[in-house]
Every structure is written in C-alpha cells, then in structure tokens.
Amino acid sequence: DESHIPPRFIKGYEIGGGPWLMGMCLEPAAVYESWCHQRGYVCMIHDTGGRAVKVGDSFETLHLVGFFDSVGEAEAVFDKYAGARSLQVSAQGWRVVR
Secondary structure (H helix, E strand, O other), rough: OOOOOOEEEEEEEEEEOOOEEEEEEOHHHHHHEEEEEEEOEEEEEEOOOOOOOOOOOOOOOOOEEEEEEEEEHHHOOOOOOEEEEEEEEEOOEEEEEE
C-alpha cells in the first residue's frame, strides 16, 4: 500500500530467547511483498520492485542481514544507514552509499 510506507522495514526471528536474526531493506518503499518462514531453517524474503519498468530502467536496494541482541539494536542500525542504496567494497573495507 503506497499510501502507508512504514518508517522501517525489518523482519526478524528470535533464536531460542537469545539473539535475533534480522533482515532489513534500507529503503522501505522498495519492498513490494515480504514474508518469513521457518522449516528447519529461517527464510526471510523481501521482493523489491512491483512497479512498471521499461527497457533501460533500473533500481537499487540495499538489504542488511545480521544477528542482533535486541530489536532496538536492529532499529539503530537501520536508522544509521536508512535510505542507502548500494555498498562499495574495496581493499580498505566496505562502505554504505546513499
């Protein structure tokens, strides 16, 4: 629903009362559909796009996945990198690009 885009798009699974496995799309408006399931493994899917495109059109999204001690910690990471669309990697390390 494009009339209501959430401020954050984070999905997670708490592992046995311990850490959270979280996946997030740093540009919530890019997520078209999303779901999560557990069948001996955890699967988090964020479909992006859902918009009409023409030859030559492109779009970028950046998704982060990791283990977090709390939902608040994941929200803080999201807020730090919100709106980022790509990741640059070099011999010196990696950096998020807006």
